[in-house]
Amino acid sequence: MKSAAPGSNPKWKKKLAWGLDYAVFTVPALLLVIYTTLLPFLMNVVYSFTDWDGIKSQVSFVGWEHFARIFTRDAKFWGSVGFNLRFALFYVVVVNVLALLLATALYRRGRLSTLARSLFFVPYVISIVAISLTWRFILTSGFATLYQSTGWLFFNQSWLGSPGLAFYTLVFLSVWQNVGFYMMIYIAGLMGVPADVMEAADIDGASSLRAFLTIKLPLIMPSVTVCLFTSTLFALKLFDIILVLTKGGPANATMSVTFNIYKEAFGNYHYGLATAKSLVFFLFCTFITVLQTGLTKRREVEL
């Protein structure tokens, strides 16, 4: 069609062809998204107003009851929101600072840096469930053996069995697993910083810290936006590590919102309440991430 002589094609035909071209690529994906995400989401909204337990065939509407319960007398749910916020704060700061440091150290080409990059990236490739199981073994049996041979108190702490330590164990494991991914995004950003700009800064006598803060950091702001966004979402949606490592315990100390929702639906058979919780949580996540991307986007600059 594109090769046809100009003028032989009326304008509407051109538009149609253009539209069809796009439709071929987008409609199948769109249909899939509607079927697998949008429809379940809308059904979720409907179920959040019912008393369905996940099993019975007779379902009746209960109005806003679940939402009233969530906002007035569900301390456990808000406890889990608190956990996620605390986790997000620690995780987002630590993982991004660490990833940025690693990226600055490793973004130049070299045999050693390629090796180091892959080493930091490997944990990200392995399934999170396998990693959690491995770490559970290390933290329990592994540390017990190490304590016997070294006598270091560090190895005798109950890293999963005491509420305070379990939190930091989870932060550490999540950071360890994901830092490679964020490092890669920062490396891509840093490699895009033009060499001539850096050279000019060097000639002007800028220290490397000054050059980093005033030139590199503003120029890699798009990477920062992506990293902050994905790491915040990861922290808010934390689930699989908890399922394998702590099951929300001890004493609900590591109960994340997603795990609380899962328990409510499949453990307590309060399906309606669980869908209501997930709706509240969805709005909460949307609010936080929109706010955050808005803030970081504003700081993005172009040369």
Add this chain to the structure above:
Amino acid sequence: MKKSIALILSLVMMASLLGGLAVAEGAEPITITYMDANAYGLEGFQELIAKYEALNPHVKIEAQNISNEYEQSLASKLNSGQLPDIFTCLTGTNAARYAEYGYDFTDHPILSKFEESAIATSYVDGRVMGIPVAFETMGMLYNKDVFAKAGLEQIPQTLDELEAACQTLKEQGIPAFALGAADLWEVAYLASHFIIPENEDPQVTMAQLASGERTFRDLKNFQNVFRMFDLIKEYGMDKQLEMDWEISENNLANGNAAIIQMGDWCYNVIVGFNPEAKIGMLPVPTGDDPADSFLMNNVSWQYLVNKDSAHAEEAIRFLEFLLTSQDGLAWMINDYGVTPCAKGDFQLVNTIAQDGRQYIGPHTRRMVNSFWPTHAMDLLGAEFQAYLVGSKTADQVLDTIQAEWNQ
């Protein structure tokens, strides 16, 4: 060349058609779908199925054993319209949820083959909605060799005697407990012993707690649950809060600790850890009166038959074979390692269950957890974990349990 291929193909098709006709002459072939949460004796189970299929050539059993996340799997099967012909449910609250999809056994002759006390656990609104799988007994388990080594000849029947036993064990350098406190259900099951005040029907207690007629502070022995957890904390192994049921059973089997909380269903796992281990059941002391030390006995699982199944009667015939025939009983006792609910006197291979039998009667009560609200397990589990780590006092725990029990 092409012609000969076509000839061969058509011959093959003719033959298969004839073959099909030959099968149709006998009884119509049917497939029965089966699903349970069992993890033990599975090889023997497959042999049992093969035997049944050989005896009944028209029947094919498609069995799935899903021991992890079983309840979620069952719920998703139901909601995707694939409810199996035969499936298991936890007796009580859980089975009642599925009762509307279940076959009503109330007047079925198969019931006469089971102990009445077992059938009694299958009632939902006055109708028999399930077939009991097996009797199970829960309480504490103790390592007999460890007790003997420490010079303990009598099992403790009161909390004072338990503390004395803990002290004796401590002098020998043996931790008294290895509670799998990382698992909410273990903590909650242990606490559940302290809920039934006297030898009364737990259904009555649960109804009174639900209506608010009784509170947890009114229950005769419930305050003592804190003393039990104090003992576990003081005399138990380190890091019990990161110990799951498997590590807990391992510690008991290998004599690293003397007592755990568990049921007789763990026999196969214990034998796997240490075939030499001599393990007995220990009625849980819940007060100062020896009469208040008891095990809890129940049918934890029951079979439901899908009432919309096209082969409900055939499914029941298979259950009858599985639960009451010579072959089925041999599998249950030897491979699965449980106490059958069928009428008859059995010599159990499961020595833990056999040991528990001496307490049937005054020292055995019905399990509470069949009748409590579904969220009770997580509630009790997490609250007593909080007590164990010291982040909540006894009063705070009591207040939270009371406030959230009926939510």
